Amino acid sequence: xxxxxxxxxxxxxxxxxxxxxxxxxxxxxxxxxxxxxxxxxxxxxxxxxxxxxxxxxxxxxxxxxxxxxxxxxxxxxxxxxxxxxxxxxxxxxxxxxxxxxxxxxxxxxxxxxxxxxxxxxxxxxxxxxxxxxxxxxxxxxxxxxxxxxxxxxxxxxxxxxxxxxxxxxxxxxxxxxxxxxxxxxxxxxxxxxxxxxxxxxxxxxxxxxxxxxxxxxxxxxxxxxxxxxxxxxxxxxxxxxxxxxxxxxxxxxxxxxxxxxxxxxxxxxxxxxxxxxxxxxxxxxxxxxxxxxxxxxxxxxxxxxxxxxxxxxxxxxxxxxxxxxxxxxxxxxxxxxxxxxxxxxxxxxxxxxxxxxxxxxxxxxxxxxxxxxxxxxxxxxxxxxxxxxxxxxxxxxxxxxxxxxxxxxxxxxxxxxxxxxxxxxxx
Numbered sequence: 001x002x003x004x005x006x007x008x009x010x011x012x013x014x015x016x017x018x019x020x021x022x023x024x025x026x027x028x029x030x031x032x033x034x035x036x037x038x039x040x041x042x043x044x045x046x047x048x049x050x051x052x053x054x055x056x057x058x059x060x061x062x063x064x065x066x067x068x069x070x071x072x073x074x075x076x077x078x079x080x081x082x083x084x085x086x087x088x089x090x091x092x093x094x095x096x097x098x099x100x101x102x103x104x105x106x107x108x109x110x111x112x113x114x115x116x117x118x119x120x121x122x123x124x125x126x127x128x129x130x131x132x133x134x135x136x137x138x139x140x141x142x143x144x145x146x147x148x149x150x151x152x153x154x155x156x157x158x159x160x161x162x163x164x165x166x167x168x169x170x171x172x173x174x175x176x177x178x179x180x181x182x183x184x185x186x187x188x189x190x191x192x193x194x195x196x197x198x199x200x201x202x203x204x205x206x207x208x209x210x211x212x213x214x215x216x217x218x219x220x221x222x223x224x225x226x227x228x229x230x231x232x233x234x235x236x237x238x239x240x241x242x243x244x245x246x247x248x249x250x251x252x253x254x255x256x257x258x259x260x261x262x263x264x265x266x267x268x269x270x271x272x273x274x275x276x277x278x279x280x281x282x283x284x285x286x287x288x289x290x291x292x293x294x295x296x297x298x299x300x301x302x303x304x305x306x307x308x309x310x311x312x313x314x315x316x317x318x319x320x321x322x323x324x325x326x327x328x329x330x331x332x333x334x335x336x337x338x339x340x341x342x343x344x345x346x347x348x349x350x351x352x353x354x355x356x357x358x359x360x361x362x363x364x365x366x367x368x369x370x371x372x373x374x375x376x377x378x379x380x381x382x383x384x385x386x387x388x389x390x391x392x393x394x395x396x397x398x399x400x401x402x403x404x405x406x407x408x409x410x411x412x413x414x415x416x417x418x419x420x421x422x423x424x425x426x427x
Contacts, residue, residue, distance in 0.1 A: 033367070033386050033425045035393065036060075036090045036409070037081055038416040042070050044092065045077050046419045048411040050109040051342070051398040053118070058083070058403055060090065060422065061118060062411060063106035067419070068097040075104040075125065078118065078136060078146075081422060090422070095146045096136055100125050102148060103134055108221065109398070111166040111174070119151075119174060121162035126153035130160035130181065133174065133192060133202075151202045152192055156181045158204055159188045164221025165281055169228060175207070177218045177232065183209035186216035189230065189250060207260045208250060212238035214262055215246040219279035219341070228252045230260075231290060233278040237267065244269030244276030244297065247290065247313055247323075265290075265313055265323040273299045275309030275327060279341035280399070285350065288315045291328075293340040293354060298330030307331045307338035310352065310370055328352075328370055328380045334359060336384055337366040342399035345408065347427065353385075353408055355396040360387035364394035364415060367408070367425060386425060388412060393421040400425075 039045050045064030053061040060081040068077035075098035081090040095118075098104055104125030111119040118136040126132035132153045136146045151174075154160045160181030167175050174192040182188030189208040195201055207230075210216045215234030222232040230250040237246050245268040251261040269276035275294030282290045290313040298309040308331045314324040331338055337356025344354045352370040360366040365388045371381035388394050393412030400410045408425040415421055 032427075033392060033423055035416065035421050035423050037092060037422040038089070039064065039067070039419040039421065040417055041067055041072070041419040042074075043068060043094070044419070045079060045094075046074065047413050048420045048422065049107045049397055049413050050411070052081075052401045052409050052411060052422065053110040053112050054401055054403050054409065055112060056404065058405070060409060061095075061110050061112070062422070063108075063110065063120065064420070065105050065107060065413075068094070074098075075100040076106050076122070078106070078110070078120070096148050098122065098125065102126075102150060103132055104129070108163060109165050111168060113168060113172075118146075119166055119168070121166065121176060123161050123163065126150065128153060128155055128160075130154040130156055131162045131178070133162060133166070133176065152204045154178065154181065157183070158206060159190055163219060164232075165223075167222060167224045167230075169224065175222055175224065175230060177221050179218060182206060184211045184216075186210040186212070187218045187234075189218075189222060189232070208262060210234060213241070214264070215248065220281045220343070222250070223282050223284065225284065225288070231265075231282050233280065233282065233292060235277050235279055241267045243267040245278045245294070247278065247282065247292070247325075266325045268294060269297060273297075273327065273330070274325070275311055275330075281343040282313075283344055283346060285346060289313060291344050291346070291352060293342065293344065295339045295341045298327065301332055304333035305330060307333045308340045308356070310340070310344065310354065329382050331356070331359075335361060336382070337368060340368075342397065345400045345402045347402060347406065351427075352380075353400055353402075353427070355398075355400060355410065357395050357397050360384065362387060362389040362394075364388040364390050365396045365412070367396075367400070367410075369427070385427070388415065390415045392416070393423055 046067035047065040049065045068074040078096040080093040103122035106122045133151045135149045159178030161179040163179045172194045191205045193203045215237035217235045222230040247265045249263045276297035278294045280293045282292045310329045312326045337359035350372045367386040394415030396412045400408045
């Protein structure tokens with residue numbers, strides 16, 4: 001299958017057709033967006049397809065799908081964006097330039113480890129050109145060079161084409177997802193265990209090999225709760241519970257066991273008004289509920305529809321085992337956007353923010369906000385808070401990141417000078 005960036009472009013074209021009716025959305029809010037950096041292609045990088053990682057000093061870290069060399073092409077890079085007094089935009093520093101053998105075409109966000117190192121994946125590259133997991137170690141005293149180490153190069157049988165965010169447990173083990181490969185060739189969830197004392201090699205374990213029953217073609221990484229359970233989505237599934245994707249849970253092995261337990265929390269698309277084809281990571285709220293987006297489905301209206309949803313999954317009530325799905329918003333297309341296939345972020349008030357890759361007043365994508373219901377009500381309020389217009393970016397195919405000071409930051413894969421941008425948005 002195509003990687004997320006390529007698939008995103010196909011979804012954008014489909015959504016443009018589906019959202020050809022122009023709408024004026026109630027509740028539209030004046031923009032408060034500032035372009036932080038404009039990629040110029042070549043050595044500057046080309047096409048940031050992943051969300052930004054922010055440290056405590058509000059420094060941004062990210063990747064570009066291509067670039068890193070003069071002219072067209074390149075295998076991508078890892079970059080740092082820092083504020084410099086007297087400069088309106090952030091200044092980019094290239095931390096690592098991929099040479100294809102050590103990684104090619106990163107599409108997932110970076111994980112900032114407790115040791116200050118950056119962990120990430122590339123969709124291609126490595127010893128088999130099937131993708132890899134890497135670590136970038138910060139410079140030692142007296143040096144300015146970050147050092148890349150390939151932690152695992154996929155072979156196909158153990159997965160291929162890693163995609164989505166990584167998570168790390170308290171012991172330093174890393175968990176992630178591959179879109180393809182694995183025992184059933186339909187993608188997997190994997191674990192990378194740090195080297196034993198005196199060793200240097202990380203050990204990869206396949207936790208779950210997707211099949212047509214559990215679901216297949218995962219396009220997003222997993223999230224972890226305080227008990228070490230993993231939650232995620234797959235875009236398609238078959239078997240007896242046929243539908244258009246699944247939200248699932250993986251429970252760690254019981255003491256003395258090795259097998260993780262799989263539970264389907266919700267099968268999408270069984271209801272005609274439900275969303276389908278989820279491609280985003282899930283997020284938690286303080287009560288343990290999960291939130292996410294789907295690229296298709298939802299309620300159709302005379303103005304359009306079936307172009308994506310925002311949903312909530314509520315944990316089982318006492319004495320029950322069933323999670324409850326609620327569609328919080330169904331996109332119509334046009335002014336409110338289409339095809340939201342990125343994770344949401346939640347602010348301290350419980351409001352949700354996200355992006356659509358297409359739609360809005362210029363059809364270049366949007367930032368949207370969902371406000372929790374007023375007391376005694378059930379309906380969430382929807383508003384488009386920014387319309388991209390190509391000059392400030394286009395096609396945001398990555399999720400937003402909420403900084404410690406409450407600012408939303410993100411990337412667009414297109415627009416600006418034609419190679420993508422980074423931006424900050426003050427709610």
